[in-house]
Amino acid sequence: MDNYIVSARKYRPSTFRSVVGQKALTQTLKNAIDSHKLAHAYLFCGPRGVGKTSCARIFAKTINCLHPTPDGEACNECESCRAFNEQRSFNISELDAASNNSVDDIRQLTDQVRVPPQIGQYKVFIIDEVHMLSQAAFNAFLKTLEEPPHHAIFILATTEKHKILPTILSRCQIYDFQRIGVSDIVEQLQYIASEEGVSAEDNALNVIAQKADGGMRDALSIFDQVTSFTGGNITYQAVINNLNVLDYEYYFRLVDAFLKHSVSDALLLFNDVLNKGFDAQHFISGMGSHLRDLLVCKDPVTLPLLEASASVSGRYAQQAAQCQNAFLYKALELSNECDLNYRVSKNKRLLVELTLIRICQIGQSLAGSDSVQSQPLQQVRPAAVPPAQTVASATLPSAVKQAVSPVSVSSASVQQQVPQPAKFNAPDAKPVSSRPLSAIPSISIKKPKISKEEQGKTEQAQVMADMNTPFDEKMLSEAWLKFTETIPTEAVLIKTMQLCMPRLLDGQTFEVIVENPDQIERLNDKAPDLLLFLKQRLQNSHIIMKMRQSTREERKRVFSQLEKFEYMAKKNPNLLSLKDTFGLELA
Numbered sequence: 001m002d003n004y005i006v007s008a009r010k011y012r013p014s015t016f017r018s019v020v021g022q023k024a025l026t027q028t029l030k031n032a033i034d035s036h037k038l039a040h041a042y043l044f045c046g047p048r049g050v051g052k053t054s055c056a057r058i059f060a061k062t063i064n065c066l067h068p069t070p071d072g073e074a075c076n077e078c079e080s081c082r083a084f085n086e087q088r089s090f091n092i093s094e095l096d097a098a099s100n101n102s103v104d105d106i107r108q109l110t111d112q113v114r115v116p117p118q119i120g121q122y123k124v125f126i127i128d129e130v131h132m133l134s135q136a137a138f139n140a141f142l143k144t145l146e147e148p149p150h151h152a153i154f155i156l157a158t159t160e161k162h163k164i165l166p167t168i169l170s171r172c173q174i175y176d177f178q179r180i181g182v183s184d185i186v187e188q189l190q191y192i193a194s195e196e197g198v199s200a201e202d203n204a205l206n207v208i209a210q211k212a213d214g215g216m217r218d219a220l221s222i223f224d225q226v227t228s229f230t231g232g233n234i235t236y237q238a239v240i241n242n243l244n245v246l247d248y249e250y251y252f253r254l255v256d257a258f259l260k261h262s263v264s265d266a267l268l269l270f271n272d273v274l275n276k277g278f279d280a281q282h283f284i285s286g287m288g289s290h291l292r293d294l295l296v297c298k299d300p301v302t303l304p305l306l307e308a309s310a311s312v313s314g315r316y317a318q319q320a321a322q323c324q325n326a327f328l329y330k331a332l333e334l335s336n337e338c339d340l341n342y343r344v345s346k347n348k349r350l351l352v353e354l355t356l357i358r359i360c361q362i363g364q365s366l367a368g369s370d371s372v373q374s375q376p377l378q379q380v381r382p383a384a385v386p387p388a389q390t391v392a393s394a395t396l397p398s399a400v401k402q403a404v405s406p407v408s409v410s411s412a413s414v415q416q417q418v419p420q421p422a423k424f425n426a427p428d429a430k431p432v433s434s435r436p437l438s439a440i441p442s443i444s445i446k447k448p449k450i451s452k453e454e455q456g457k458t459e460q461a462q463v464m465a466d467m468n469t470p471f472d473e474k475m476l477s478e479a480w481l482k483f484t485e486t487i488p489t490e491a492v493l494i495k496t497m498q499l500c501m502p503r504l505l506d507g508q509t510f511e512v513i514v515e516n517p518d519q520i521e522r523l524n525d526k527a528p529d530l531l532l533f534l535k536q537r538l539q540n541s542h543i544i545m546k547m548r549q550s551t552r553e554e555r556k557r558v559f560s561q562l563e564k565f566e567y568m569a570k571k572n573p574n575l576l577s578l579k580d581t582f583g584l585e586l587a
């Protein structure tokens, strides 16, 4: 315990070669030293823990080394190098501007600048977090920076380059340090683990590297933490538990649920994640990363962007193969949208759940979703309609109808149907009365005024009474529009029928929601022909048509973007393929 040194210090690089993940940059510095083209001021920029200060120290040591190696590294043996390594060299001064940012602090530093080095050629002044210097300190420093003595070299380090004054920037050679790649960090951790006699799974080190987000110092302190927690046996599961990291296993399962369009699986999984104490936004941003990882797997060109261990990348490739690009684009867009809205949302859980539902629905075509997905919703819809706004059902006693229906015109015409023989009516009426919803008044126009000519049709209908071919809403809509071609002279009715498309309520009952009594009457007049036409065309004699006037709320919906689109798509089917090709979705 006495000799314990944290890994970040113990394995701090001491040569350019041992700096992790900054090869291009360290090579440039070595070349500059080799060719004796040293600037008086350097600015090292980049995120925390990527090796800025380490590089500055190695640089200071190397330019003072008395016997540099052939490949441009410090020898670590000469008097100067030993002084550096034992931290007693006078040729290096470090100032942490985060805590020493006053004019006096800078003066203390610049006072030392005048004194030439006793061993070696250069004195190096490292100012860490230089953007923290006060304005006055900056100005005091600027003077020294403008006219430094020959032996002085300044290395300024910052995580926030944009806060550095242009007058300083223009006097420095600027080096941008990159975040260290996950694979570089993993490699270094593997090396340290083997040095320390710690066993570690690759997956586990990968999680640590990702958690460190490109910073070697953070990676090493997490490594130390996990090492002591696991007693020197670092497993994936231990790291997940200890670091409170959301397991990628969840995301693989989540995407499986998306692809199966299984809303319930997705919601349960999210609930599970919340129960484990994870933050919902953390979950959403992790989901975005997972989708992004799947996307980069789709193309061999972008495959290097996947920062996962070899054992997991196979699984990514496997799942990516199951996803279409359009799905991934749309899912990424939705998850990003959720991430952006998260902070301002009042019901955050609902926001995430809604996003999951929407992603589950990607790829389900409009027609498919109507017949499969939203059927339960449609059955609920009539219940939400206030009775006063619906037209009475023909199966209700006429007195009730009279009381309920606000549309006297149509109820009058409906009443005429009541005395008519029930033979045509019977098969149709059955499913209505057996459904609990039949208590809710809504018109079902099954039985029209019957003329002699129509009597014949009724008999014809009887002949086909047993046809029971299943059909879906798309087929119904097609037949519905086909009927308009048989009534070319009735422009108003055609318009009404195009605007008020039928919605399938169950296997054989559909509903038409119209806007005003006029339309009800017009449709009512044509109902016998229309129904007969539909029954024949769809080869199903049990079709029931219900009709009612829309509520105020629905009236808005009739002209929603979706309705408009559907209407236009009916006229020009190319719109549908356009929509599918680009994965567009109308809200």
Ligand SMILES: [Zn+2]
Residues within 6 Å of the ligand: 064, 065, 066, 067, 068, 074, 075, 076, 077, 078, 079, 080, 081, 082
């Ligand atoms: Zn040396």
